[in-house]
Amino acid sequence: MGSIRKRIAAERSHMLNVILGADGLIGSALKRILRENGEAVAGYDIKTGTDLRKTLPSVPTFAKAPIFVWFLAWDVGGAKYIQNPDLQNRIMKHNMMLCANVFPWLEAHRLRFLFTGSQLAGSPGAYGRSKAVGAQWTRKLGGQLAILWNVYDAAPVSARSHVIPDMVSQALNGHIHLQTNGQERRRFLYVDDCVEALIHMRDSRQSEAHICGNRLRTIEQVAKQVCRLTGAELTLGSRMGSETAVTAEPRLAGWRPRTPLNDGLMAVIRQTQQSVSMVSARTERIEVSK
Numbered sequence: 001m002g003s004i005r006k007r008i009a010a011e012r013s014h015m016l017n018v019i020l021g022a023d024g025l026i027g028s029a030l031k032r033i034l035r036e037n038g039e040a041v042a043g044y045d046i047k048t049g050t051d052l053r054k055t056l057p058s059v060p061t062f063a064k065a066p067i068f069v070w071f072l073a074w075d076v077g078g079a080k081y082i083q084n085p086d087l088q089n090r091i092m093k094h095n096m097m098l099c100a101n102v103f104p105w106l107e108a109h110r111l112r113f114l115f116t117g118s119q120l121a122g123s124p125g126a127y128g129r130s131k132a133v134g135a136q137w138t139r140k141l142g143g144q145l146a147i148l149w150n151v152y153d154a155a156p157v158s159a160r161s162h163v164i165p166d167m168v169s170q171a172l173n174g175h176i177h178l179q180t181n182g183q184e185r186r187r188f189l190y191v192d193d194c195v196e197a198l199i200h201m202r203d204s205r206q207s208e209a210h211i212c213g214n215r216l217r218t219i220e221q222v223a224k225q226v227c228r229l230t231g232a233e234l235t236l237g238s239r240m241g242s243e244t245a246v247t248a249e250p251r252l253a254g255w256r257p258r259t260p261l262n263d264g265l266m267a268v269i270r271q272t273q274q275s276v277s278m279v280s281a282r283t284e285r286i287e288v289s290k
Helices: 002-014 025-036 085-109 126-141 163-171 191-204 219-230 261-289
Strands: 016-020 040-044 067-071 112-118 144-148 175-177 208-211 233-235
Touching: 016 025, 025 040, 025 191, 067 085, 085 126, 112 126, 112 191, 126 144, 144 191, 163 175, 163 219, 163 261, 175 219, 191 208, 219 233, 219 261
Parallel strands: 016 040, 016 067, 067 112, 112 144, 144 208, 175 233
Antiparallel strands: none
16 A cells, blocks of 8 residues: 555656646646645646647647646536537537547557546437547547546536536525426536546546446435525426436445535535625726726
């Protein structure tokens, strides 16, 4: 055990973490936590000008350091985005372009890497089918495959936002309206727990693992918890939501999530309240200046 710890410490001290998709929900948290741990990070994202469907980092620039690549970049969003029938061709095209650009680059330079798959891999729709392609390519190249389930954090409400930030935003306005009857089940995982699991997986070298919360919860249960924390009311929809029948195995050995759902929801609520307050303050300053 001591020799394993020494190997991990030595690798971390010399390694450069190259994060593809560094400004997304998971990439932002991964970048922050790696730097807090004293690790070197180079981040690339379409939001900051690097379109990984067309361009890639120059590996010779990093020749003096061992490299670990985190392949997080993907055309993704919540269910309202990835299930939108009008976006299926776009999502498939963008993600196949990412695969065709990134995987040959990883192979050509023989880089160690981890790809974030999804429990939806192989399910109908462009997102699930493109994740299945990425998972298969990862296995063929000997990369590590982290299969993620329902990772959440605070985020601005948009066409891409996920169910929990959407719920919280509605709750802070007094009422949550679900589009479904809320009986579909999910394994929710707070983003910091997800990042800790990814780093643990990199260091343990486990080839494939499901990374998820311990319990299946219905969307209705989560919505009611948000209502209890905020004092909001809840209205359920009438249609059935989707649920993918996948067993969360194999699990990541030596890791368990640390953040209870209640604590994670409170963190999202606080961050959302802070964001709303900041926007209100900026608006007031603009009005005063006029």
